[in-house]
Amino acid sequence: MMVPASGFAASCTTQAALPPDVRGTLASMGEQLSDAVLRQDTSAMQSVLLPAISGQWDGIRDAIEGAAPLVKGGKAQLRNMYLLDASSLIAPSDTQFFCSNANGSMTVTISMQALPPGKYALILSDAAGAALAGQMGFVLVWDTTGIPGWKLGGFSARQGDFGGHDAVWYWTRARELAQGNLPWAAWYTYETARYLELPVDFVSSPNLDKLVQEQAQIKGGPSQDTFPYSVTSGDRTWKIDGVRLDASLREPDLGVSYESTGSTDPAVLRTEAIAVLGALLKAQPGLRENFHGMWAYASTNGKVTPVMELPMGQIP
Incomplete structure (x- = not known):
């Protein structure tokens, strides 16, 4: 459920428009699930897992355990709930839900891939007060195989800031870098802002749409046509196949994929990597100060x- 898609025969009800009993039920389950993640109570999560995806439990458990440092020290706080009705689908389909507020002035789009017919809910919550500002997303499925009720169909978590700086801070910084003619630094700072905005990748909001539009207007920034990107170190030219935000260490790092000579010697690989990273920073110096x-x-x-991973200060 991570790929933007399009489809028909689907409707969305926002939190404010939900009937009180439905809103209360979803809120209660969202709070219970969020608390279970904070307490790392995987048994409680497994007890409400959708039977049809029991074979995926290991991956969901890994995601719950991986969220531990993100939500540590926080208190569960619900952010948004959406009721998604795809019961009129006749077969699994790439489906978009358009979730508009009462006057239609704002629409959030939820896109899911190969979605089976049925009723779903998306609950977003935060670990308020957590050092890494953890945020969580739960996909619920209305299960009719036994006693009808909501079951857990998916979970993801993501930190909400880097070093105390949230999505708004990075968005503001990206604009400054774009105005300062540092297109690569601006591009990946926009990527950082987008990463921190939501715990899932299948939701688009007017704010995110505006962010993407601003990012696309950067002149000289990286794009699909930029790669492979050639950099030179000494008498060697290296081809970089791609650069992306890499938050695996809970820091705003950049992952650089490059075409290697193929050596299996760790020392050679390290020397090669340092040469490539250093050459990229010389070609795009704005990256050094902003990641x-x-x-x-x-x-x-x-x-x-x-x-390997190297802090900027250790890259020549």
Whole structure:
């Protein structure tokens, strides 16, 4: 459920428009699930898992356990709830739900891939007060296989800030970098703002749409046509296949994938990686001051190998 898609025969009811009994039921379940993540009570989560996806439990449990540092020290606080009705679908379909407020002035779009007919709910919540400002997303499914009720169909979590800076801060910074003619730094700072905005990738809001539009207007920024991007170190030229935000260390790092010579010697791989990262920073110096560090990913014959992560200060 992570790929934007389009479809028909679907409707969305926003939180404010939900009947009181439905809103109360969803809120209660959202609070219970959020509290279970904060307490790392995987048994409670598994007890409400949709039977049809029991084979996916290991991945969901990993996501719950991975959320522990994100929500540590926080208190569950619901942000938004959406009731999604796709019961009129005749087969699994890529489906969009358009969730508008009462006067139609704002619409949130929820896009799901290969969605089976049925009724669903999306609940977004925050770990208020957590050091990493953890945010959580729960997909619920109305299950009719036994006693009818809501079951857990999916979970994801993401931090809400880096070093105390949230999405709004990074968005403001991205605009400054764009005006300062640092297109690569601006582009990936916009990416950082977008990453921090929501815990899921299948929701689009007017704010996110505006952010994407601003990002697309950057002149000289990286795009699909930019790669492979050639950089030079000494007498060597390296081809970089892609650069992306990498938050695996809970820091705003950049992951750099490049075409390697194919050596399996760790020392050679490290020397190679440092040369590539250093050459990229020389070509795009704005990246050094605006990100924590870089990950090097060596690519050989389609196989990608993580080499190392270095803070910016350790890259020559």
